[in-house]
Amino acid sequence: MANPPEYLTSLFTSYAAEPAETRPFVTLTFAQSLDGKIAGAGGKQLPLSGPESMLMTHWLRTLHDGILVGSGTALNDNPQLNTRLLPPAPADAPDRNPRPIIIDSRLRLPPTCKLLNNYKAGTGRQPWVVSSEPSQRDAEWEARRDALTAAGARVLLLPEHSSAARIPALLTLLRAEGIRTLMVEGGAAVISAFGACATTCVNTILITTAPRLVGAAGVGYEMPEQDDEHGFHTVETRLVGRDSVVALRRDA
Numbered sequence: 001m002a003n004p005p006e007y008l009t010s011l012f013t014s015y016a017a018e019p020a021e022t023r024p025f026v027t028l029t030f031a032q033s034l035d036g037k038i039a040g041a042g043g044k045q046l047p048l049s050g051p052e053s054m055l056m057t058h059w060l061r062t063l064h065d066g067i068l069v070g071s072g073t074a075l076n077d078n079p080q081l082n083t084r085l086l087p088p089a090p091a092d093a094p095d096r097n098p099r100p101i102i103i104d105s106r107l108r109l110p111p112t113c114k115l116l117n118n119y120k121a122g123t124g125r126q127p128w129v130v131s132s133e134p135s136q137r138d139a140e141w142e143a144r145r146d147a148l149t150a151a152g153a154r155v156l157l158l159p160e161h162s163s164a165a166r167i168p169a170l171l172t173l174l175r176a177e178g179i180r181t182l183m184v185e186g187g188a189a190v191i192s193a194f195g196a197c198a199t200t201c202v203n204t205i206l207i208t209t210a211p212r213l214v215g216a217a218g219v220g221y222e223m224p225e226q227d228d229e230h231g232f233h234t235v236e237t238r239l240v241g242r243d244s245v246v247a248l249r250r251d252a
């Protein structure tokens, strides 16, 4: 397959027709177990997605300008967030990788992480690290900023906001920096934070559910009750390999 599957692209076709927005279109997406866990005990990273739905996730990545994770995921998983599982694109094709964006107030992302190594190797875009708490900015923070910048990252500053205003402010900043479409992959705290403002900040929720049970010690997340009046509606339900994939869209 040389292009993303039609059932994915059709989720986003209306975006192109929308007028200029002040925030990116946001897709909140992750893989979970049947009992609603996204990681194992102690945050152990789990291969929940089967090969087919993992491939789908990489196609989904190609449909977004940016891909966002929290510092917890960046430190725990050392992710790559690129599209390396896809068949090679023609040499003259535009870069299909989304820009990795890490929310990391304390700038704990290691300069030796895979995201920065991939950028240097040409297998990923330059990571942006967003620091949002001025109170963290001391000599140590400045040294970490300098080390990350030297390693190739771009460090962006987000003015301090209340907890409820932080995600909207982040989205406004990213749109001003050219991110029109944003895929939010996690982890638990970030999913919960986007979930809490989903009716204004999230356009699409796409959840892959793997047929396994992780147990009570696994890492879960919080979502508000679905409110049909404020419009998240199921627009796709399908089996991808052994996993079920459900997509919800918020009404415009």
Ligand SMILES: NC(=O)C1=CN([C@@H]2O[C@H](COP(=O)(O)OP(=O)(O)OC[C@H]3O[C@@H](n4cnc5c(N)ncnc54)[C@H](OP(=O)(O)O)[C@@H]3O)[C@@H](O)[C@H]2O)C=CC1
Pocket: 029, 030, 031, 032, 037, 038, 039, 040, 042, 043, 044, 045, 046, 048, 069, 070, 071, 072, 073, 074, 076, 077, 103, 104, 105, 106, 107, 132, 163, 166, 167, 185, 186, 187, 188, 189, 190, 191, 193, 219
């Ligand atoms: N199954 C799946 O699809 C996925 C699973 N995971 C799993 O999730 C786990 C990591 O989750 P978790 O530890 O919760 O870490 P997160 O990746 O959610 O990162 C949390 C951090 O993000 C920063 N942050 C900035 N703004 C906010 C905000 N408004 N709300 C919340 N956090 C904010 C904070 O860091 P700071 O103070 O540094 O700014 C916070 O500590 C791992 O076990 C990983 O394997 C992760 C992604 C997908």
Ligand SMILES: Nc1nc(O)c(N)c(N[C@@H]2O[C@H](COP(=O)(O)O)[C@@H](O)[C@H]2O)n1
Pocket: 030, 031, 045, 046, 047, 048, 049, 053, 054, 057, 069, 073, 077, 078, 079, 080, 081, 082, 185, 186, 208
């Ligand atoms: N779609 C999906 N399925 C799983 O089973 C997962 N564990 C995840 N995790 C997310 O993907 C990141 C890893 O990405 P790379 O393989 O390194 O590109 C991980 O950090 C989570 O964000 N996703």
